Amino acid sequence: MSEALDFLLAARPEAMGAYFRFLREAGKHLDPKTRALISIITKVAAQTDDGFRQYIARGLQAGLSANEILDGLLMAFPALGLSRIIWAVDLLLAMDIPEFRLEAMNAQSGQWHRVATIADLPARGVRRLACDGRELFVTCRDLEFRVFDSRCPHQATNIPELALQGDRLVCPRHGWVFDLASGACVEKGDRPLHRFESRTEGGSLLAYW
Ligand code: FES
The missing domain is CATH 1.20.1290.10 (AhpD-like)
Known part of the structure; x- marks a missing residue:
């Protein structure tokens, strides 16, 4: 939500609350x-x-x-x-x-993409990678991998490597904070990073999109 809407919600909670209830109710069958x-x-x-x-x-x-x-x-x-x-x-x-x-x-459907060679990934930590036209954050923990889209779920900003703060990612555009262990948004926002299905095969990490 924008700062202006936050302000209006604080200054006129009943009027703005009614507005947001209206929006929720108006689309409830969709x-x-x-x-x-x-x-x-x-x-x-x-x-x-x-x-x-x-x-x-x-x-x-x-x-x-x-x-x-x-x-x-x-x-x-x-x-x-x-x-x-x-x-x-x-x-x-x-x-x-x-x-x-x-x-x-124009592609017909999703497919598996080879993201990285497992030997090139750290045993523990986060790596930002590019693969087949996408940019990704890959978290590694004792040979368990998670592959997240680098696009912020708020306004699709491509979050850069500089946004990494340990196991957290802070989107530079409006400051949503994500926990890279789970992808959950833990501050400011309300939606998680998109996580791609992934698996290992023949020494490589693969992801599906
Ligand atoms: S685009 Fe708004 S917080 Fe990322």
């Missing part, structure tokens, strides 16, 4: 993907930069594909018009989200 898609379209209609980034991240986390998001924007053409759709696509390109690269959008 699944998370549909809710996120409608929110993305409303952010494009209002051309709210931060809100658009936030709901793109939330939609991807809810399981929306890049193609579904583009379909939603194009189907909303009668309401949005071409200029707002172009505004949204410009922002998506500036965000450089792996899911929206053409090769990823």
